[in-house]
Amino acid sequence: MSSRSSSVVTSRSGIPLKAAYGPDDVPDSLRRHAGTLPGDAPYHRGGFPQGYRTKPWRIFQLSGFGNPEDENERIKFLLKHGETGFLMEHDRNTADHLYNVDHPDVQARREDVGQTGAVMQSVREVAICLDGIPIESTYGHAGGAVVQHAPFALAAYWTVARRRGIPLAELGGTGQSDFFLTYLGCVTKQQIPTAAGLRLNADIIEFCSRHAPKWVPVSIAGYNGGDTGLNAWQELGAVIANAIEYLDEVQRRGHLDMATAAYRVGGVNFRTTMDFFEDIAKLRAARKLWHDLLRDRYGITDERALRLRIHIVTAGSMMTYAQPFNNIVRGTMMALSAVLGGTQSLGVSGYDEAISIPSEHAHQMSVRIQQILQHETNIGAVTDPLGGSYYVEALTAEMAERATGFAAQIAAQGGFLATLDSGWLHARARDNQVAWQAAEEEGRQTVVGVTDFRDDHSPFEIDGFPGVNDAYEVARSRLEDVRRERHEVGAHAALKSLEQACRGTDNIMPKMLDALEAEVTLGEIGDVYRSVWGDWQTPELA
């Protein structure tokens, strides 16, 4: 991001930048590690010495819309064009709130249904969505971005796998179950309280550690904090604070050894933005802070756990509504930042992001950007190519220091969950949004095509992708089919059993799997949660 003021030049997060950097700018905290190579602790230079030579980053795009058949077709399209993992989105009107499609709130916005993913109220719909996709050999993201939705989404995906004869122990993939999205990014109605959410995540972490060793149980998504307004070091600090909350809970429960738990939790997500070097520094700092946290707070020495794995999604909020073709360049720059920062997997936001869900073409471009970087630029030949740059090392140290300070601020208020419950984190994000908007409107921050250079000679209009029109009706009829055809007594018994697990302390995942096998539906599970835990109180922002 360029600043037009010549007096003080700062990064997007407000770090003052010098016109040039030299050896004295690299603080002792990193100079001590100057001789380290990628693969050496504290891993700021990368977790793995061979980097992309032995493991290219995974091309991993969010996808989903329409009916389960439409979503299935789009996933196959992306895989055919070179995606190397897939993310299935569930319709947010139903999934986020655990409503079936006949819930009054969903009926009230029925045309929206299927705009953000396919409706999946039972295993049947998930099976359609995954039809013909080789999940035994393709890394899949089962959905379940919102915390209360994750146990359902995971169990449904695993049930499809089991029916295909794929042992859970051999299934690779991930879910999300993200506190940032649930309690900060999209503060919506009817979410379970944060403490109940923490319990569910701990259940998932423990269950996967025992039964699904190749599955990444939960993925802390700094992205959702960042795109809500947290700046780079706040995003990183909050991710660390979030990890502490999960790991402390696992430690308190005492069922898992901490190295195993930390390895399970150590696949996190960040965003990259248009501040190119700041985000490279953020990823390098993230690996170092992860290593330091595990070593110092939990006494972990297992190298596998100490190496943080990172997934990046390029910031959707950087994509402009005006002159959408410019976003192809923005996507490329943010992808490059992610790659130079050493990400393990990457999703590039669509050039039509500000207009609609991605069209097939926008999706294909997101894949092509990554393929060009992987195959044409030789960029993956050398790991951490910016290591040793005075500027990047200094910025990495600064980022680590500021993020550590922010994590300490969160800890001082009782921890990550407490700052979500109180609205403190929301206020930080809101303040930044206001400041950034003001910078644009007052001419201190240029956004090409928006604040300046507004003449557009695009040969045609990008009008967004419309999705389908019948998702609501199809989902209604499928819900009726399930209700008519399932074994009612068995379904009710399984639901009752799930409710007992929720009220007690046993891991809910075995009961969730039983419930989905018995064709219990999403909305019924939501009703159980609501009766057991009630709703989270959305914080009032000052």
Add this chain to the structure above:
Amino acid sequence: MVARALRDGGFHVIMGGMLTGQEIVRAAVDEDVDLVGLNVGGHVEVVVRVIGELRAARPDLPIFAGGVLPPSSCRRLSALGVETYPPGSSLEDIVEAARRLTSQASA
């Protein structure tokens, strides 16, 4: 952000959150508002329905809309007399529109 800009511009803002059409109409009537701003995050036809319900209850109430609005959705809403402010619109323009729409309505 928009709410904050409007408050700074002297408006009393009632934030609805994630409401259904019926809830929006009820709030508009109960609070006797001068203007409704719809934040669109999904299909435009949901908004078109809400506009119809609002107009049935309060025929002269001005309405404007922002959010994720592809060009065709902007045209659809403009045809219904609803001003649109897609991403990239300045807060200044939005506050200005709120002033204009409320003063026209009360004139």
